[in-house]
Structure formats: structure tokens, C-alpha cells
Amino acid sequence: MDLKGKAALVTGGGSGMGAATARALAAAGAKVALLDVQEDKAKALAAELGGVAIACDVTSASDVERAIAAAAAAHGPARIAVNCAGVATAGRIVGKDGPLSLDAFRKVIEINLIGTFNVLRLAAAGMQSLEPLADGERGLIVNTASVAAFEGQVGQAAYAASKGGIVGLTLPAARELARVGVRVVTIAPGLIETPLFAGLNEAAVASLVESTVYPKRLGKPEEFAKLVVHVAENVLLNGETIRLDGAVRLNVK
Template identity: 45%
Template sequence: MELKDKVVAITGGASGLGEASTRHFVANGSKVMILDINDDNAKAICDELGDQNVKYVNTNIMEEQPVIDAMSKIEEEFGKLHVAINCAGTGYGARILGKEAPHLLDHFKFIIDLNLVGTFNVMRLAAQLMDKNEGEENGEKGVIINTASIAGYEGQIGQSAYTASKAGVIGMTLTAARDLARHSIRVNTIAPGIFDTPLMMSAPDKVRDPLLESTQFPHRFGQPSEFGLLAAHIVENPYLNGETIRLDSAMRMTPR
């Protein structure tokens, strides 16, 4: 599917990997709807890139009704939806047995709810809207891109909640692609290594330095624009389906 004149919903599109995707898709002629909860960032991006190219709807992806409303807004503003990119999510660190107490159950549930259930929530409702499309020349109606993490494969100490959420996204990818194949919608996942986004930049040096050491070539953290490049390729390549692609400079995370 070409990017030009396509309508793209990007959760977490107001920061980091989602923001880079917003910028890349707009630069290539797509119309973007940002689904996020960071009003200030989102509005600044809309002002900068132009309200005719990017619009914003405050949407908590963990809830059902706000995502239903966001899909209605996309239909109202742009008429249809071709691509959904799930970038909203966050990290969390705690050992199963901490010094003071066991891992808080509510914290574990929150990370699963945001990173995994939120992704599924957007995927199912985006697919419903995409299914109304007539389809491209090759029949394709839509493309969904989810964001996992290499921690979904090799989570570090203290990452049980995060790893479980991202392994869930990875595990769901092939099933979702099979499930939505009869609707001509492709589903792929990107598993990023470490990227220089606000999420990582706020981490202390004792966390960042060993991770930087594990990068191979290029021996640096990823640039968010490199995530945008891969998301665009997934949309453009019609034979890519049901796959999780690592984007990590060949790094493998160590236990700590």
C-alpha cells in the first residue's frame, strides 16, 4: 500500500516512536490521526505539521468507549482508515520479590492493560473500520502495525510485567494476521531495541550505559526516525504479514 493519501491512526503519536511515525507518514503524503493522552505535545505537532495533515483525538487506549469514539472521529474527518500503528505504551521495572515486598499485582495488571489489552483494543476497532474499505488494486484493505520490544524475547531482571505484555503482542501477531486475512488486512509487529525517545532519555546512566554497550552495529541507540522508516516499509510491502521484526542493531539484552 502506498503512503500517499492514506489515512493513518497512530496511538502514542504525540511522543517518541509514535511521533516519529507521525512525522514520517505526513512527510510522505499520509493523513494522520494521533490517538494519545498528551494534549500539549499532540497540539504542538498538529500546529507544526498543519491541521489539514494531522489531527488529534484525546484517547485512552485502555478504555473501550474512547477508542470507539476515536474511530468515529477518523471516519468523520477523513472518511476511512487504511493503517493503524500502535505505539502507545510504557515501561515498568520491579523485581518479583523486591527488598520490601513482592511485585505489586496492580502494577503488573496495569502494564498488561496498557501495552497488551490497549493494543488489542485498538487493533479490533481499527480493523472494523478498515473492513469498510473497498480495497486497493491488490485487494488490500488495511495494515496494522503493533509495537513490542526485544524485552518480549529476552527481558531483563525486573521486567516481568513489561516482558509479559510485549511477549503477548508478539504472540498475538501471527494469530491476528490469520484472523484478519479474510478481511484483507495485514498485521505485523516491530520489536525495537533501545531508542532515544523521552521514555529512554529519562532513564539514569546506570540503566542506559550497559544497554548502549550491548548495541552492535550501529553501536548506538536507535533514532525514532528509523522506527518510522520500518513502519512505512511494512505498509508498502504487500507480502509482509504475520511477522515480528526486530529493529535493534543486533543487540541482545543481558540479564541486567
């Protein structure tokens, strides 16, 4: 897909990988709408990129419907939707204070997995009626999983389950939406330098980096964004989960 002039939605677009993705899509010529619960951050970046910022809770059907409609009013119907909104709340199944709160587990699933599906279903519904492009393509949905989907660590039960759900969603969604020319691809990042790492001390970060094969460093949000742009431009990528991780394999702890 040629990104020039195409309308794109990015959830979690106000920070981290979402912000980097919004920048990369805009640099490639796309018209970008940033959907985020942190509206102030999204507005600041949207002003810089010439895009629009829309307050949106991805777990709410009405919020996402309203946000997609507002983005379409500004830029036209979206051809690209990138799901970057998510949380990485940690918690042991049974900790010092007893079993993990069911509400805590549910919240991670609601935001990461159900939020992703909510945007996917509503974005795809809008894409299916668009005029086909080359190869009959009408749109693209890129989801964000994690290497934790495959080797979740202790304390990541909720997070790994939510990201594993996104991986499991990818192929059936791609197969179903193929009939209307909508591709679905998931990226599973490894250790990416985002605000989620801000609370870790240097020793903890160094320990995580040590498990990376090459390059021996944290990934950059811009590297995630570059892959999103490549996926958009390469129509043969579909129904796949792509690890972006420097060959890291997370240890047990």
C-alpha cells in the same frame, strides 16, 4: 500500499516513536490522526503536520471507538493504524518491599497488551468494509513490541509479558484478518532513544549500548518510523515480528 491520501491512526502519537511515525507518514502523504492521553503534545504536533489530535486512553473501549470515529470524520476511514502507546514500568517480582503489586502488573498489561488489542480490533472492524486496493488489501495494523519480549531483563516481568503477548497476537491476528485484506505486522525495537531513557545516567546508557552489536548507539525514533513506512508500502510483509535492534541481545541484568 501507496500512502498518499490514506488516513492513518497513530496511538502514542504525541511523543517518541509515535511522534516520529506520525511525521514519517505525513511526509509520505498520509492524513494522520494522533491519539494520545497527552493531548497537548499531540495537538502541537498535529498542528505542525496538518493532522488532528484526539485525546484517547487505549485501554478504554469507548475512548477508542470515539477517537476512531472522530478521525474518520476528519480524514475518512483509516487504512493504517499504528500502535505506539505504551509504558515501560519496571518492578521486581519480589523486591525489598515484598512482592510486586498486582495492580502495577495489571496496569502494564492493560496499557501495552490490552490497549494494543483494543485498537487492533476496532481499527480492523472499520477497515473490513473499505474498498480493496491492489492485491485486495484494505488496511494495515502495525503493533509495537520490544526485544524484551524475547530476552526480558530482571525487573521487566510485566513489560516483557505485555510485549510477548503482542508478539503472540501477531500471527493469529494476521491469519484471521487475511480474509478481509488487513495485514498485521509487529515491530520489536531494541534500545531506542525515547523519553523513557531520560531518567538514566550516562553510565547506565553506555552499559546498554555496549550490548548492541552494530551500530554501537541507541536507535532513533526516526528509524522505527522508516520501518513503519516500508511495512505499509510492502504488501508482502504480513504476520511477522521484525526486530529493529542493531543485533542487540539484552543481558540478564
